[in-house]
Amino acid sequence: MSFTTRPEIRGTFGVVTSTHWIASAVGMGILERGGNAFDAAVATAITLQVVEPHLNGPAGDMPAIFQKVGEAVQVVCGQGPAPAAATIEHYRAEGLTLIPGSGLLATVIPGAFDGWMLLLRDHGTFSLRDVLAPAIGYARDGHPILPRVANTIAGLADYFAEHWPSSAEVWTPGGAAPEAHALFRNPDLARTYERLVEAGEAAGDDRVAQIDAARSEWRGGFVADAVSDYLAEANVMDVSETSHRGVLTREDMAGWQASYEDSLSYEYHGWTVHKTQAWGQGPVLLQALAILKHLDLVAMDPMGADFVHVVIEAIKLAYADREAYYGDPAQSDIPMEYLLSDAYNADRATLIGATASTDQRPGRVPGFAHLSDAYIARATRDFGVADAAPQEPTMAHLTEKRGDTVHIDVIDAAGNMVAATPSGGWLQSNPVIPGLGFPLNSRAQMFWLEEGLPSSLAPGRRPRTTLTPSLAEHHDGRRLVFGTPGGDQQDQWQLIWFLRLVHHGFELQEGMDAPLFHSMHFQGSFYPREAKPGEMMVEPAFGTEVIADLRSRGHTVHVAEPWSVGRLTAAMREANGVFRAAATPRLMQAYAVGR
Numbered sequence: 071m072s073f074t075t076r077p078e079i080r081g082t083f084g085v086v087t088s089t090h091w092i093a094s095a096v097g098m099g100i101l102e103r104g105g106n107a108f109d110a111a112v113a114t115a116i117t118l119q120v121v122e123p124h125l126n127g128p129a130g131d132m133p134a135i136f137q138k139v140g141e142a143v144q145v146v147c148g149q150g151p152a153p154a155a156a157t158i159e160h161y162r163a164e165g166l167t168l169i170p171g172s173g174l175l176a177t178v179i180p181g182a183f184d185g186w187m188l189l190l191r192d193h194g195t196f197s198l199r200d201v202l203a204p205a206i207g208y209a210r211d212g213h214p215i216l217p218r219v220a221n222t223i224a225g226l227a228d229y230f231a232e233h234w235p236s237s238a239e240v241w242t243p244g245g246a247a248p249e250a251h252a253l254f255r256n257p258d259l260a261r262t263y264e265r266l267v268e269a270g271e272a273a274g275d276d277r278v279a280q281i282d283a284a285r286s287e288w289r290g291g292f293v294a295d296a297v298s299d300y301l302a303e304a305n306v307m308d309v310s311e312t313s314h315r316g317v318l319t320r321e322d323m324a325g326w327q328a329s330y331e332d333s334l335s336y337e338y339h340g341w342t343v344h345k346t347q348a349w350g351q352g353p354v355l356l357q358a359l360a361i362l363k364h365l366d367l368v369a370m371d372p373m374g375a376d377f378v379h380v381v382i383e384a385i386k387l388a389y390a391d392r393e394a395y396y397g398d399p400a401q402s403d404i405p406m407e408y409l410l411s412d413a414y415n416a417d418r419a420t421l422i423g424a425t426a427s428t429d430q431r432p433g434r435v436p437g438f439a440h441l442s443d444a445y446i447a448r449a450t451r452d453f454g455v456a457d458a459a460p461q462e463p464t465m466a467h468l469t470e471k472r473g474d475t476v477h478i479d480v481i482d483a484a485g486n487m488v489a490a491t492p493s494g495g496w497l498q499s500n501p502v503i504p505g506l507g508f509p510l511n512s513r514a515q516m517f518w519l520e521e522g523l524p525s526s527l528a529p530g531r532r533p534r535t536t537l538t539p540s541l542a543e544h545h546d547g548r549r550l551v552f553g554t555p556g557g558d559q560q561d562q563w564q565l566i567w568f569l570r571l572v573h574h575g576f577e578l579q580e581g582m583d584a585p586l587f588h589s590m591h592f593q594g595s596f597y598p599r600e601a602k603p604g605e606m607m608v609e610p611a612f613g614t615e616v617i618a619d620l621r622s623r624g625h626t627v628h629v630a631e632p633w634s635v636g637r638l639t640a641a642m643r644e645a646n647g648v649f650r651a652a653a654t655p656r657l658m659q660a661y662a663v664g665r
């Protein structure tokens with residue numbers, strides 16, 4: 071094993087890893103008290119809403135992939151769809167050609183809270199109060215605010231004061247942005263959680279009844295009341311530099327609940343890799359594996375230019391298909407069986423040449439070729455789009471004014487495991503709902519205001535989200551959960567880490583400490599939906615020779631700041647029952663805990 075920045079956690083009791091050390095410790099505390107992986111995941115997640123409010127919130131989005139011991143892998147869809155009045159006609163009548171990356175028109179039905187409650191109700195063992203107590207305490211009594219959160223608030227303080235006064239009240243109490251590491255409190259959010267617990271307990275002593283009562287209170291009680299009352303009057307400035315009213319209604323919130331569905335999986339060198347269906351971007355990782363299966367990665371130096379070049383070119387091909395074909399399978403026919411077929415991907419692999427491609431090359435799927443044509447036309451139109459800040463960050467060196475995502479991996483003593491990538495509803499996305507202490511989400515920016523696409527805006531349709539946790543099973547008995555924040559980069563960084571694990575024997579932490587890279591070639595998921603053909607980013611630890619080699623092959627290479635690309639975490643259960651866990655050192659926030 072090579073040098074790593076921190077030890078890989080090993081033990082036999084259980085492990086929790088997340089993007090904030092406080093949340094990881096909270097989850098481990100639940101395991102120590104006898105809770106299972108699902109109890110711990112929910113407690114960790116709700117705590118992350120408090121300590122990383124620039125990255126996620128209760129009204130955001132939540133996909134989780136999980137496995138109970140002896141049962142099939144499942145997905146929790148906590149991704150809310152577009153409201154009933156969210157039509158292309160309405161948005162175009164507002165003078166828009168793209169959905170803004172912030173503000174009320176960017177909002178879909180809030181999904182995160184109900185998704186977590188569904189998982190807790192059906193698979194957890196703890197009461198609602200026990201699971202929410204840590205988050206309530208940190209919101210009420212304070213937590214040491216991360217420098218990145220403080221910097222984000224400081225950068226937006228004037229905007230909040232002028233345009234989003236309800237946010238100013240919460241994030242700049244007393245009119246001043248918080249100092250880094252100062253105790254920061256959000257009493258309105260604490261009271262919201264507490265009222266949900268009280269609503270649950272009013273239903274009696276049964277934990278299932280309590281959780282269902284809290285879900286009902288969210289959908290149709292005081293939370294829905296506060297959201298509806300606010301939206302009845304709000305006309306909010308957003309990133310389009312125009313004020314807009316929202317279309318989300320009380321009826322939208324009342325009519326939606328989180329749900330379960332089967333995972334999508336692919337067999338790769340002894341591993342069965344599970345992802346969400348194509349309402350998330352997760353299948354791009356499977357498509358990249360299907361392409362790379364036809365190439366000899368074992369013979370390549372995992373830190374060398376050949377490896378980087380081949381993987382980047384496979385990523386370009388997979389993401390082109392994402393942009394052309396992915397969308398909500400409940401509303402569109404997605405040709406996923408064809409996209410994952412051996413014959414199709416053998417042909418795709420032949421497109422990887424000695425030099426970098428600068429073309430958008432979605433595959434030609436029989437019966438769906440019009441979607442390929444539509445993507446090429448759209449991406450060509452949007453090359454060189456005006457330089458505007460995307461609304462989700464991917465690297466530490468970028469501006470603090472963008473939202474992002476968190477990630478959680480948990481395995482308990484019995485071997486139950488959860489991977490989740492909550493996001494949305496961050497403090498930059500929308501004004502705080504008065505009295506609730508949190509804002510709405512901005513996930514609708516994933517949609518296109520063009521007819522006839524799987525990702526076209528339509529009432530009741532799920533946005534093609536970038537949120538993409540992973541679970542993998544090896545035929546030798548190993549089981550693995552992993553993921554990362556990072557928008558369009560999530561499946562790129564996961565792919566690189568997984569390939570080095572599978573083909574080069576990297577240990578979990580070793581792979582996270584190794585330098586990462588990603589492509590910016592394809593059209594982005596976040597406003598302003600920019601495409602940068604042939605462009606990629608690498609960490610400088612690859613060295614000048616590798617970087618020069620990549621440039622000689624035609625790649626436009628941007629060198630990132632050191633230790634700034636990727637925020638991976640992972641946890642594994644070996645066949646003999648030993649647990650392992652790891653977390654990236656980047657941003658100095660993520661931690662793995664276990665024993």
